Amino acid sequence: MTTEDVKKVEDKEVRKQVVIPLLQHIGTVCEPTVDKKTDVLIGQKIGEGNDEFSVPVHSSIAGHVVAIEDRPHPICGSVPSVIIESNETNDTIEFTTSKNPSKEYIISALKDSGVVELNGYSLYNMLTSGKLIDTVLINLSFSGDVSSNCAPENIASIIEGMNLLIKASDAQQGAFVIQEDDKQLISAIESGLFDEADIEIFTVEQNYSPSMANLLTYEITGMQIPNTCTPLDASVLLSSASSALAVRKAVLEGIPQITVNVTVTGAVHNPGVKNVRIGTSIKEVIDSCGGYSGEPGKIIMNGIFSGTALSTDEVPVIKSTSHIIVQSSDEVLHEIPGPCIQCARCVDVCPVNILPGRIASFADMGMHDECFKLHVNSCVECGRCVYVCPSSRHILQLIRYSKTILQQLLKYEDETESFGCLSCETPCLASTPFISNGGIL
Ligand code: SF4
Numbered sequence: 001m002t003t004e005d006v007k008k009v010e011d012k013e014v015r016k017q018v019v020i021p022l023l024q025h026i027g028t029v030c031e032p033t034v035d036k037k038t039d040v041l042i043g044q045k046i047g048e049g050n051d052e053f054s055v056p057v058h059s060s061i062a063g064h065v066v067a068i069e070d071r072p073h074p075i076c077g078s079v080p081s082v083i084i085e086s087n088e089t090n091d092t093i094e095f096t097t098s099k100n101p102s103k104e105y106i107i108s109a110l111k112d113s114g115v116v117e118l119n120g121y122s123l124y125n126m127l128t129s130g131k132l133i134d135t136v137l138i139n140l141s142f143s144g145d146v147s148s149n150c151a152p153e154n155i156a157s158i159i160e161g162m163n164l165l166i167k168a169s170d171a172q173q174g175a176f177v178i179q180e181d182d183k184q185l186i187s188a189i190e191s192g193l194f195d196e197a198d199i200e201i202f203t204v205e206q207n208y209s210p211s212m213a214n215l216l217t218y219e220i221t222g223m224q225i226p227n228t229c230t231p232l233d234a235s236v237l238l239s240s241a242s243s244a245l246a247v248r249k250a251v252l253e254g255i256p257q258i259t260v261n262v263t264v265t266g267a268v269h270n271p272g273v274k275n276v277r278i279g280t281s282i283k284e285v286i287d288s289c290g291g292y293s294g295e296p297g298k299i300i301m302n303g304i305f306s307g308t309a310l311s312t313d314e315v316p317v318i319k320s321t322s323h324i325i326v327q328s329s330d331e332v333l334h335e336i337p338g339p340c341i342q343c344a345r346c347v348d349v350c351p352v353n354i355l356p357g358r359i360a361s362f363a364d365m366g367m368h369d370e371c372f373k374l375h376v377n378s379c380v381e382c383g384r385c386v387y388v389c390p391s392s393r394h395i396l397q398l399i400r401y402s403k404t405i406l407q408q409l410l411k412y413e414d415e416t417e418s419f420g421c422l423s424c425e426t427p428c429l430a431s432t433p434f435i436s437n438g439g440i441l
Pocket residue numbers: 346349350351352353354355356378379380381382383384385386395396399
């Protein structure tokens with residue numbers, strides 16, 4: 001779906017109830033800062049992180065807290081969540097605006113606002129990591145993010161977000177990365193940039209999802225980054241359209257990350273882009289798009305091949321939700337996997353040169369040590385192997401499963417050890433958690 005295909009519909013409804021997970025980032029679960037029966041306002045902090053990766057979460061509606069309990073999460077099974085019932089008002093906290101913020105103000109605003117990237121990393125944490133940042137890259141090649149956030153009326157705000165990130169990081173330059181066939185977006189950004197000499201546009205051939213951050217950085221800078229490191233280790237701050245908009249809103253308008261733009265496609269009556277309050281159930285979002293058209297078979301969040309299949313439509317929209325795809329039951333039936341026919345198409349397309357089909361087979365048999373030897377952790381979860389497999393094998397799901405098992409084993413054996421990878425055979429000392437399931441662990 002392109003930006004032309006989608007219909008922009010602002011979601012002005014007052015939600016009756018939201019379920020806001022206390023884990024929407026890489027890091028540990030936030031501690032609630034409210035109790036049951038507390039009255040809350042839109043934008044009020046309801047959870048606070050207590051480790052260096054965690055970020056606060058805020059209420060997206062005005063009302064009162066009716067429960068704090070484990071609820072289904074789109075990625076992490078079941079996590080502690082704050083359930084808020086609306087008082088049917090749009091009462092907010094007092095948002096502090098700023099016209100010409102200093103570097104320190106921007107960083108402080110990002111700390112308070114809980115802005116996270118689509119892969120779950122905190123922008124505040126990245127800006128205060130102590131690593132030199134030379135370049136800010138904003139990835140506008142991920143189709144889910146582009147269709148949700150790159151409408152013409154958002155371009156100026158995305159560029160403002162870029163400038164705020166450059167200022168906060170002391171970067172020398174910025175660049176937008178856009179797919180080369182998205183002429184409309186290239187033209188819109190070019191027009192918006194007119195006299196911004198330190199910001200460029202790079203075009204790429206393919207769609208780079210958030211889990212492909214290191215590959216994208218390699219394509220732009222030529223620097224290889226082991227899978228235990230992040231673009232920051234190459235002095236690159238990698239962001240997205242969604243985050244650039246959130247940064248602008250947090251810094252200039254003082255509004256924390258309480259809504260996201262979500263593209264809804266597939267078997268629904270009125271596909272389009274919705275501005276959704278965080279904590280709204282996926283079912284409500286689909287209902288606001290006219291409901292399911294026919295029998296739903298599968299709901300996928302953030303990308304047909306590299307996204308996450310949801311266990312239920314009762315899970316809430318979170319900060320990293322950008323795309324909801326509904327497949328009909330007929331479409332799902334066509335995807336029943338057959339045996340591997342050893343065609344090696346998955347090998348041909350894999351951007352990190354591993355053996356996807358073979359690793360998946362080992363994962364299916366529970367032979368995770370063999371998966372490790374075949375560098376399963378180098379998989380960047382692009383989904384290309386799934387796309388080309390003539391037998392519709394569940395390659396990526398099996399690879400993710402193996403990565404999760406290996407990570408648990410590794411934690412059990414040694415909390416501080418980290419994996420090596422194809423590009424760097426020795427284990428990297430930067431023990432950044434590797435990205436799995438869209439980034440949130
Ligand atoms: S998803 Fe498949 S093609 Fe992509 S990096 Fe992983 S194994 Fe390779």
